Amino acid sequence: MNFYFFRDFFFSCVWEVFYPLDRKVTARIQYRVGPPWYQSFADLLKLFGKETLIPKNSSVTMFMLAPFLGMSALLVSGFILYKINLFNMPGFLGDLIVMVYLFTIPSLSLILGGFASSNPLSSLGSSREIKLLLGYELPFMLAILVPVIQTGSIRFSEIIQFQIEHGAVLYSISGSLAFIAVLLSVQAKMGLVPFDVAEAETEILSGPLTEYSGPLLGIFKLNKMLMFSILPLFVLSCFWGGFGNVNPLINILKFLTIVVIFTLIRNTNPRLRVDQALRFFWFKLSVISSIAVILALGGM
Amino acid sequence: MDLRLKALTKSPWVFHISTGSCNNCDIELIDVLTPRYDAERFGIVLVGSIKHADVLMVTGSMNRKCIPLVKDLYQQAPKPILVIALGTCSCGRGIFRDSYNCPVNVDDVIPVDVYVPGCPPKPEAIIAGIVKGIEKLK
Numbered sequence: 086m087n088f089y090f091f092r093d094f095f096f097s098c099v100w101e102v103f104y105p106l107d108r109k110v111t112a113r114i115q116y117r118v119g120p121p122w123y124q125s126f127a128d129l130l131k132l133f134g135k136e137t138l139i140p141k142n143s144s145v146t147m148f149m150l151a152p153f154l155g156m157s158a159l160l161v162s163g164f165i166l167y168k169i170n171l172f173n174m175p176g177f178l179g180d181l182i183v184m185v186y187l188f189t190i191p192s193l194s195l196i197l198g199g200f201a202s203s204n205p206l207s208s209l210g211s212s213r214e215i216k217l218l219l220g221y222e223l224p225f226m227l228a229i230l231v232p233v234i235q236t237g238s239i240r241f242s243e244i245i246q247f248q249i250e251h252g253a254v255l256y257s258i259s260g261s262l263a264f265i266a267v268l269l270s271v272q273a274k275m276g277l278v279p280f281d282v283a284e285a286e287t288e289i290l291s292g293p294l295t296e297y298s299g300p301l302l303g304i305f306k307l308n309k310m311l312m313f314s315i316l317p318l319f320v321l322s323c324f325w326g327g328f329g330n331v332n333p334l335i336n337i338l339k340f341l342t343i344v345v346i347f348t349l350i351r352n353t354n355p356r357l358r359v360d361q362a363l364r365f366f367w368f369k370l371s372v373i374s375s376i377a378v379i380l381a382l383g384g385m
Numbered sequence: 386m387d388l389r390l391k392a393l394t395k396s397p398w399v400f401h402i403s404t405g406s407c408n409n410c411d412i413e414l415i416d417v418l419t420p421r422y423d424a425e426r427f428g429i430v431l432v433g434s435i436k437h438a439d440v441l442m443v444t445g446s447m448n449r450k451c452i453p454l455v456k457d458l459y460q461q462a463p464k465p466i467l468v469i470a471l472g473t474c475s476c477g478r479g480i481f482r483d484s485y486n487c488p489v490n491v492d493d494v495i496p497v498d499v500y501v502p503g504c505p506p507k508p509e510a511i512i513a514g515i516v517k518g519i520e521k522l523k
C-alpha cells in the first residue's frame with residue numbers, strides 16, 4: 086500500500102469520464118441539445134443520496150451483494166488494462182483469458198440481482214440476460230482468438246508490442262472480420278440498444294433493475310459507465326494496437342472512435358427480440374468469427 | 386444547500402402513472418421529451434420503475450380502482466419524492482367532478498407538491514411545473 090497504488094486505483098476508477106459522451110452524441114443525432122456534461126455524475130450523486138428499499142421476499146444478502154460483485158470485477162479489469170496501456174506494465178501470462186472471464190461477471194451480477202429481488206419482471210429480465218449471455222459469448226470468444234493466433238500470445242503486453250511492430254490486427258482481412266464480431270458482441274455485453282432485451286423499458290419496466298433503488302441502483306449505473314470505457318479499451322488493445330502509438334492524441338482519437346461507433350449502433354437500430362438476437366449471434370456472427378479464425382490460421 | 390439536494394435538482398427522474406385520464410395529458414408528457422422541447426437538458430428522463438423515480442407524475446381523475454394502487458405506489462417510492470398533479474383532471478377532477486366513478490381528488494389520497502392545470506397542459510407548462518417543484522425542494 087503506497088501512494089502509487091492509490092494513484093493507480095484512482096485512475097482505473099475515473100475511466101467512466103467517457104460515458105457522458107454517449108448521451109451527448111445521442112442527443113446530437115436526434116437534433117437535441119442534450120444534457121450537460123456532468124449529467125451522469127449528478128445522476129450518480131443523487132442516487133447515492135436516496136433511500137434504499139429492499140423488497141420483502143427477496144434474499145437480502147444476494148440482493149445487496151450483486152452490484153458490488155460486478156463493480157469489483159470491472160475495477161480489476163480496468164486496473165490491468167490501464168497499467169498495461171499507459172505504464173507498459175508487462176502483465177502476466179494469460180491476462181487476456183482472465184479478462185475474458187472478468188467481463189462475464191457484470192452480466193452475472195445483473196442476473197443474480199434480478200433473481201434475488203423476487204419480482205416476476207426482474208426474473209424475466211434475468212432469464213433474458215442469461216439467454217443473451219449464451220448467445221454473445223460464442224462469437225466473442227471466437228473473435229478474440231484472431232489476435233491470439235496472429236500475434237501468437239495470450240499476454241496483452243505482447244499482443245500490443247506485436248501490433249506496434251507489425252501493424253494492427255485490424256488491418257488484415259481476418260482482423261477486420263473479427264473486429265466487427267467483437268464490436269457487436271460487446272454491444273450486447275454492455276446491454277446497449279439492439280440487444281437491450283434484458284432491460285427493455287417498454288416491455289418489462291427495467292428488467293433486473295426494477296426493484297433496485299438508491300445507492301445499489303447507483304452502483305449498477307456505475308458498472309454501466311465503467312463498462313462503457315473499459316470494454317472499448319479492451320477492443321482497442323486487442324485489435325488496434327492499444328495506446329501504443331507515440332502520439333497520445335492519435336491514441337485518444339482511436340479510443341473515442343470506438344466509443345462513438347457503439348453510440349452510433351445504439352442510436353440507429355431498433356431492439357431485437359431475444360430469439361432474434363440469439364439467432365443473430367449463433368447463426369450469423371459466429372459464422373463470421375469462424376471464418377475469421379480460419380483466415381487467421383491461413384495467415385491472412 | 387447540501388450536495389445531495391443539489392444533485393437531486395439536477396436529475397429529476399420522472400415516473401408517470403395514469404389514474405384514468407383521457408390519454409391526452411400522457412401524450413403531452415411524452416411530448417416534453419421530444420427534440421423540440423428536449424427535457425433531457427435539465428436531466429429529466431422517464432423511468433420505468435417507481436423505485437428509480439424522484440418525481441411521481443399523476444394524470445387523470447383518480448377513479449375508484451386506482452385509489453389503492455396510487456397509495457401503494459407512493460409508499461413504494463424512495464423518499465424524497467415530489468408529486469406533481471398534471472392536468473385539470475388530477476388537480477380537481479375537472480369535468481369528471483360529478484362522476485360516480487371519481488369520488489376523491491388526487492390530493493385527498495397522496496400529498497401533492499405541484500399542480501399543473503390545463504386540459505391538457507402545454508409542454509412548456511409541464512417543464513415549468515417540474516422546475517417549480519425543484520425550486521420548492523430548495
Ligand code: SF4
Pocket residue numbers: 405406407408409410444445471472473474475479503504505506
Ligand atoms: S386534464 Fe383534460 S386532457 Fe388531461 S386527462 Fe383530463 S380531460 Fe384529458
